[in-house]
Amino acid sequence: MRRLGRYLPILDWARSYDRQTLESDLLAAVIVTIMLIPQSLAYAMLAGLPPEVGLYASILPLVAYAVFGTSRALAVGPVAVVSLMTASAIGQMAQQGTADYIAATVVLALMSGLMLVAMGLFRLGFLANFLSHPVISGFITASGLLIAAGQLRHLLGISGGGQTLPQILRGLVEHGAGTNGITLMIGVGVLGFLVFARTRLKGVLTRAGLPSRPAGMLTKAAPILAVAATVALSAGLQLATRGVPVVGAIPQGLPVPGLPRIDMQMVRALALPAFLISIVGFVESVSVAQTLASRRRQRIDPNQELLGLGAANIASGLTSGYPVTGGFARSVVNFDAGAQTPAAGVFTAIGIALAALLLTPLLADLPQATLAATIIVAVLSLVDVGAMRRVWAYSRSDFAAMAATVLATLLAGVELGIVAGVVLSLVLHLYRSSKPHMAVVGQVPGTEHYRNIRRHEVRTCPEVLSLRVDESLYFANSRYLEDRVSALVAERTELRHLVLMCSAINAIDASALESLTEINRRLTEAGIGFHLSEVKGPVMDRLRGTELLHALNGRVFLSQHEAACVLEGRC
């Protein structure tokens, strides 16, 4: 039972579920449902899918996450970045609007779900650590720009497309002449209203006497208001007959569960995109979940989150959906509205299911421009120029990884973008740690402190050289240490002892051990004593019994001061 509980967090909270929790969860579910309906439709369009697929992806996946997830407030469903990645992955193998395209997204959701579950079972959540903050931030900013640019054509009512900024811009230029004036007016109108709702509406409502909380909730309903208003307008004026692209007939009802056709060639082609979608979705989801959990001093388990998100994606794949993950905005709304347990997600799923059953006939007249405006307003909040400025000020090499991610994403698409960012940040990290800070140290007169001879007035002895390395020693920097020691020794003909001060060395791997042994061998041949000082306990534990300590021609001193006292006797 305990073992089962580990994989089924629902057993934890379902036992103590009471009426008060139910009321909180129900209220949160109503608000999230209202927010999620237009978002689901819009993100499905962004992914190149019919709008009902967005609704399908917001039903069973929420239930699956409620059973397997650990976050009490995370709201799962279609999100912007993953939708873009889906469009990019499937766009390479099928034409939007075809049955093949829809079939491939279902397979993608299923594969992503299986990969997440596998990562959870093998506790591979650490793989997400390969994505550094600057890379993720750059990737999300660039994705936001790419998505916004890609939606412009829907605001203009023209055709076009493309996975990269140059392709999208070329499409806009080529088809721009066909702009539909009514569509543009609707699009710009909705855009203006949503921006107003986001920035000013709450202030206006509270000044009008409404309490802050309902004012905030009402603000979140702005997108569905925009949907309702433009559907009414479009239906009333028969705009579809005037060239305004509308959503069109949507099949009414719930998805029929079933396995998609699976074709091995497709599976191979989708393996990398599915992996990248899994990792990006996981990172986005976990950081939201962690932020919310810590506000109530709860915690989430990242490896169990993998299972939760994996189950959600498998559920999505089995019910004609597409890849889903935890969304930032909707999770915050869920949390603020008072969701106490994942049951809120189940109630949201029921709300969306009702929408799929009852509301879909109303959506046929919905102008696509309304959805495009919804997407643009949502994704522009992802663009974080401030983060780029902060990273630039803090670290040029982190900025380089970020800039590479942004440029590669915009110019070469999402997959190459994220891969370029990861590879560059790994290479830069290894480069940095391959040239660690080292300081020749000397005694601060009258004390037992030993400091960098370049920064402090210190006493040194020409026969003894003390070198402090400010980094753990491992394969990427062990040869650099060999080089530096060779150089330092070559330029000091009087040298008789070298002391390696290990106070900042947290670990020594087998390569570094080899290098230290080699340094000892070389120094021995040159008639120079090799000593260690201030070796940390765990490091010393591992060194015991190695050839290095056996062959060391000098001593291991507990403190640098002791080493200096013994070796500098004649200075």
Added chain:
Amino acid sequence: MRRLGRYLPILDWARSYDRQTLESDLLAAVIVTIMLIPQSLAYAMLAGLPPEVGLYASILPLVAYAVFGTSRALAVGPVAVVSLMTASAIGQMAQQGTADYIAATVVLALMSGLMLVAMGLFRLGFLANFLSHPVISGFITASGLLIAAGQLRHLLGISGGGQTLPQILRGLVEHGAGTNGITLMIGVGVLGFLVFARTRLKGVLTRAGLPSRPAGMLTKAAPILAVAATVALSAGLQLATRGVPVVGAIPQGLPVPGLPRIDMQMVRALALPAFLISIVGFVESVSVAQTLASRRRQRIDPNQELLGLGAANIASGLTSGYPVTGGFARSVVNFDAGAQTPAAGVFTAIGIALAALLLTPLLADLPQATLAATIIVAVLSLVDVGAMRRVWAYSRSDFAAMAATVLATLLAGVELGIVAGVVLSLVLHLYRSSKPHMAVVGQVPGTEHYRNIRRHEVRTCPEVLSLRVDESLYFANSRYLEDRVSALVAERTELRHLVLMCSAINAIDASALESLTEINRRLTEAGIGFHLSEVKGPVMDRLRGTELLHALNGRVFLSQHEAACVLEGRC
């Protein structure tokens, strides 16, 4: 002039060249030449090339290295591992023995040379650090086994081939029935003689009254003695007519310098192998050069070494050679024989050129089995089982990288072997540093020391948690820190202050900064103070002006003791 001197180390030593240096260099050159002739022939055969190519690769490349290299003792030429890598790379695109095969190896040498020069000019020598000691050691051991297994067919006088152990073994089984008895006798005889020479001959000669130094030198001449003896035997008994495979007619004379035909498709196919050969050759060469330089307290410049080796390979490509690098055994012999400057390499080149002009007609009757025995004895010294045992004892994760390299090299070939090793060691390194050692610390009573509560009897206060992280913070471990802090805070309801003790943090990258800022935000929301203690100078310098310090809800304490004194007032 100084700038020129930086790229032309020859200007350093040529100025002070005198008669005594000349004599030392000449003696060393004679001994290395005697050693290099059979090795050049044998390694060319190992690379799947006609024997004269080995001689060609030992003439101009040595001169080029003498001009551009920084090591005073490194002996450049064909080596076993690079020859195997050449055979593997070219074997995928051309049939051994064809003109295409020879043309491709020339292009490979040229590409490898250009890559090395480019790496030298852009100071990319640090790329070699991606190869950890266990990976190199495993790779060389596995290559040694692969080479030895591959030569068995020459000892048996049968056909066969293959790039992986299973292929080689299958070849031996298939063709084993055709074993030629005379060939086998010659092969086993030479093998026995060479093993005897390597292990016993020096002792026998010194006991017979010869001084140690000439005895050692004579020992090195054993392979050329074996060549001479078997040539005489083979020619005298007309063994070629009895089915003993011999080297056959070798064109007499020097290579004609010229550019090979260059075909872009070939260049693309050879790009990765050329890069791997460059890196492996560079690592092997630099570690030999560094070992020898430090014995005389000289030093080498790794980036200039790239230029030296690059020039050698370009020279090899321009004179019908194949990829070369600095060899371990011959460099040690060169050093022991007293080589003082790279001029010894020039004299060796002259010696090999004379051999190519004068000795080649004699080699037509040389049995291939003699060369195979030479190779086997040379490469079995590369197999280092002791290193595997040492790495196993020291670190299981380093051993995993080593074992993966060995297995992948034996079973899937040299290229996949080295790539698998590099990738696995990077992943394991990131995995290790993604879960750094952290300790909750408390005060050792009566002192100002703060130690791990699990290892020491310490005093703590339930309202204050002090956490020490024993690793620099960067993207791979920053999210783990977030997780750990969340977990620690969630299980302590009384907590009011968290102190992060930074004494072992040598650097904080932008991702870790983001995570610390996020931790601060979460702790602030939970009403918990977040403090830092013992932040290192350089780390503090970078943190100044960041949002973290601006938004930090607690303080930065100089020492952990100060933090405890201030925060634990009520305990």
